Amino acid sequence: MSEIKALMFDVFGTVVDWRSSLIDNFTAWAARKGIKGDWTALVDGWRGAYMPSMDVIRKRPESDFVILDDLQRQSIEPLAAKLGITGLSPADFDYLTKGWHSLDPWPDSVSGLTRLKTKFIISPLSNGNVALLTNMAKYAGLPWDLVLSAEVFRHYKPDAETYLGAAKILGLTPGQVMMVAAHNNDLAAAQALGLKTAFVPRVTEYGPHQNRDFKADGNWDYVVTDFNDLADKLGC
Amino acid sequence: MSEIKALMFDVFGTVVDWRSSLIDNFTAWAARKGIKGDWTALVDGWRGAYMPSMDVIRKRPESDFVILDDLQRQSIEPLAAKLGITGLSPADFDYLTKGWHSLDPWPDSVSGLTRLKTKFIISPLSNGNVALLTNMAKYAGLPWDLVLSAEVFRHYKPDAETYLGAAKILGLTPGQVMMVAAHNNDLAAAQALGLKTAFVPRVTEYGPHQNRDFKADGNWDYVVTDFNDLADKLGC
Numbered sequence: 001m002s003e004i005k006a007l008m009f010d011v012f013g014t015v016v017d018w019r020s021s022l023i024d025n026f027t028a029w030a031a032r033k034g035i036k037g038d039w040t041a042l043v044d045g046w047r048g049a050y051m052p053s054m055d056v057i058r059k060r061p062e063s064d065f066v067i068l069d070d071l072q073r074q075s076i077e078p079l080a081a082k083l084g085i086t087g088l089s090p091a092d093f094d095y096l097t098k099g100w101h102s103l104d105p106w107p108d109s110v111s112g113l114t115r116l117k118t119k120f121i122i123s124p125l126s127n128g129n130v131a132l133l134t135n136m137a138k139y140a141g142l143p144w145d146l147v148l149s150a151e152v153f154r155h156y157k158p159d160a161e162t163y164l165g166a167a168k169i170l171g172l173t174p175g176q177v178m179m180v181a182a183h184n185n186d187l188a189a190a191q192a193l194g195l196k197t198a199f200v201p202r203v204t205e206y207g208p209h210q211n212r213d214f215k216a217d218g219n220w221d222y223v224v225t226d227f228n229d230l231a232d233k234l235g236c
Numbered sequence: 237m238s239e240i241k242a243l244m245f246d247v248f249g250t251v252v253d254w255r256s257s258l259i260d261n262f263t264a265w266a267a268r269k270g271i272k273g274d275w276t277a278l279v280d281g282w283r284g285a286y287m288p289s290m291d292v293i294r295k296r297p298e299s300d301f302v303i304l305d306d307l308q309r310q311s312i313e314p315l316a317a318k319l320g321i322t323g324l325s326p327a328d329f330d331y332l333t334k335g336w337h338s339l340d341p342w343p344d345s346v347s348g349l350t351r352l353k354t355k356f357i358i359s360p361l362s363n364g365n366v367a368l369l370t371n372m373a374k375y376a377g378l379p380w381d382l383v384l385s386a387e388v389f390r391h392y393k394p395d396a397e398t399y400l401g402a403a404k405i406l407g408l409t410p411g412q413v414m415m416v417a418a419h420n421n422d423l424a425a426a427q428a429l430g431l432k433t434a435f436v437p438r439v440t441e442y443g444p445h446q447n448r449d450f451k452a453d454g455n456w457d458y459v460v461t462d463f464n465d466l467a468d469k470l471g472c
Contacts, residue, residue, distance in 0.1 A: 069407070121370055131407035134357055134382050146370050146383035151405070169387065171305070171367035 003176055004196055004234075007116055008125035008148065008166050010157075010181035011133065013205040015113075015124070016103035016140065019043055020207075025099050035092075037085035042076075044209060045083065049075040054127065054156040065154040067129035073097045100128070101135035106202065110141050112227020115236040123148045125166050125179065127156050158189035167195070180230065184217045191218065198222035198230055239412055240432055240470075243352055244361035244384065244402050246393075246417035247369065249441040251349075251360070252339035252376060255279055256443075261335050269328075273321035278312075278332075280445060281319065285311040290363060290392040301390040303365035309333045336364070337371035342438065346377050348463020351472040359384045361402050361415065363392050394425035403431070416466065420453045427454065434458035434466055 012018045026039040053071040057064070076093055080086075088096075116122050122145050124133050129151040137144050150156045153165035167177045174194035181187050182202035191197050197220040203210060216223045224230040248254045262275040289307040293300070312329055316322075324332075352358055358381050360369050365387040373380050386392045389401035403413045410430035417423050418438035427433045433456040439446060452459040460466040 121374065129407075130382065130405045134406060137381060138357065144382070145373060146366065146380070152388060169366045170370060171365075 004120065004178050005172055005176040006121035006123065006166075006170050006178070007198075008123055008163075008177055008179050008190075008195075009113075010179070010183060010186050011124045011126035011128055011136070012103075013202050014180065014182040014200060015109050015142065016105050016136065017202075017205070018100070018103050019047070019205065021103040022046075022099050025102065026096065029095070033092075035085070035087060037080070038083055041083055042079065042085065044207075045079050046072070046076060047206075049079060058156060058159065062154040065151070067151050068127055069097060069100070069129050069132055072100060101132050102139045103136055105140045105142065106226070108226035108228050110143070112231050114143050115231035116227065116234065117143055117145065119234065119236045121145050121170065123166070125157070125162065126150070157186060160189075160193055163190050163193050163195055178221065180227075183213055187220055188218055191220070196221045198224060200224055200226060200230065240356065240414050241408050241412040242357035242359065242402075242406050242414070243434075244359055244399075244413055244415050244426075244431075245349075246415070246419060246422050247360045247362035247364055247372070248339075249438050250416065250418040250436060251345050251378065252341050252372065253438075253441070254336070254339050255283070255441065257339040258282075258335050261338065262332065265331070271321070271323060271328075273316070274319055277319055278315065278321065280443075281315050282308070282312060283442075285315060294392060294395065298390040301387070303387050304363055305333060305336070305365050305368055308336060337368050338375045339372055341376045341378065342462070344462035344464050346379070348467050350379050351464065351467035352470065353379050353381065355470065355472045357381050357406065359402070361393070361398065362386070393422060396425075396429055399426050399429050399431055414457065416463075419449055423456055424454055427456070432457045434460060436460055436462060436466065 009015055022043045023040050030037060030039060053075055057066050073093065076096055080088055113122055124144060125148050126133055127150045130147055130149045133147045133149055148166050150162055153162045155161035164174060167174045175196065178196035178198055179187055179190035180198045180200060182200050182205060187197040187199060199216040199220045201215060203214050222230060222233055224233060245251055258279045259276050266273060266275060289311055293302050309329065312332055316324055349358055360380060361384050362369055363386045366383055366385045369383045369385055384402050386398055389398045391397035400410060403410045414432035414434055415423055415426035416434045416436060418436050418441060423433040423435060435452040435456045437451060439450050458466060458469055460469060
């Protein structure tokens with residue numbers, strides 16, 4: 001494994017706890033504003049709209065790529081209406097959308113990344129857009145060397161262009177890059193293209209709705225308990 | 237100036253001392269290898285080929301963009317031949333080209349950037365490609381939040397797409413972004429597009445061949461002595 005030069009991290013669920021962060025943020029914000037609503041249902045429903053909204057973009061030419069912030073902004077209004085949350089202004093919807101920029105890391109994320117950075121190039125490789133990932137890094141103290149995103153390659157994961165684009169833009173072969181994720185399907189896509197793979201379970205990501213990714217279900221190069229365990233195993 | 241959110245740095249000459257770094261690197265390397273040559277002339281000539289090589293790309297469609305590493309690799313072979321430096325293998329030319337990935341920062345660069353990072357998003361906005369800038373940051377300890385490059389926007393500075401692309405990809409207006417450079421022409425291009433500007437003189441960049449940029453010659457928002465002076469003036 002000495003050939004690995006760069007570690008690419010899935011972000012939502014792997015590095016940050018999006019569900020608890022958003023529910024806590026929106027619940028406190030709504031209480032201050034006096035807006036009633038089921039914020040847990042909103043967050044779960046919003047995440048549910050995530051894959052279908054990217055699938056629409058996947059069928060379009062690269063020149064029509066739409067960043068995740070804009071997809072999230074489009075899906076939140078009908079979802080709020082469906083859940084009977086009323087009285088939200090355009091600025092309120094913008095606030096909710098920007099919530100994805102300020103997500104809390106898992107307890108091991110910052111310490112593990114800081115150790116891994118001493119030996120490897122570390123970057124997100126996320127469907128989040130560059131601004132979202134940059135603002136999140138500032139908020140959460142994520143010490144990325146650079147910020148790679150579906151936006152840079154104009155393709156959402158698991159499209160091949162995203163994984164192969166990450167290796168190419170760093171001047172590396174796919175085998176010199178390792179994808180780190182809490183999602184087996186992300187790793188399967190990366191492995192099929194020649195990248196190395198590391199699985200980190202995040203079994204509370206979806207709260208009571210978690211129904212997969214409790215454990216590794218592929219032949220990944222590393223299966224670790226958290227980012228510090230990965231740092232141990234990679235000799236950082 | 238409280239509206240500034242992100243600082244974009246020119247790199248070659250502004251953040252790193254490319255000329256002394258390359259001359260020292262190549263002179264020591266050639267001595268070890270027993271290769272004779274005028275390495276100072278090679279470095280100065282190579283930098284001289286920089287603008288013309290980008291101008292060729294500027295006239296092509298975006299899909300034909302060529303990264304700086306490849307332009308440098310193309311220009312070094314005929315230049316070495318012209319200077320009578322013989323016996324270099326393809327691997328030697330690759331080594332010389334990779335020299336641009338390992339350049340030493342000016343004495344104030346790391347400390348100044350570290351201070352500026354506490355208050356602003358900091359990124360290179362360089363004609364160097366992403367791999368070059370990432371490897372340089374690892375080598376020199378440059379604490380970028382992200383790595384933006386002409387490569388990401390498929391346009392070399394001073395094309396408008398690069399400056400405006402940097403603002404857009406961060407979700408900012410041009411006026412929320414400040415270009416920091418040791419080159420008045422870089423700042424002029426940025427200012428014309430609505431970006432803020434800061435000039436930092438680097439009067440030894442070109443050694444005895446320096447014939448411009450000894451001082452600010454535009455109406456820049458900040459004129460500072462070095463990056464720590466900029467941090468002082470921006471309240472970091």
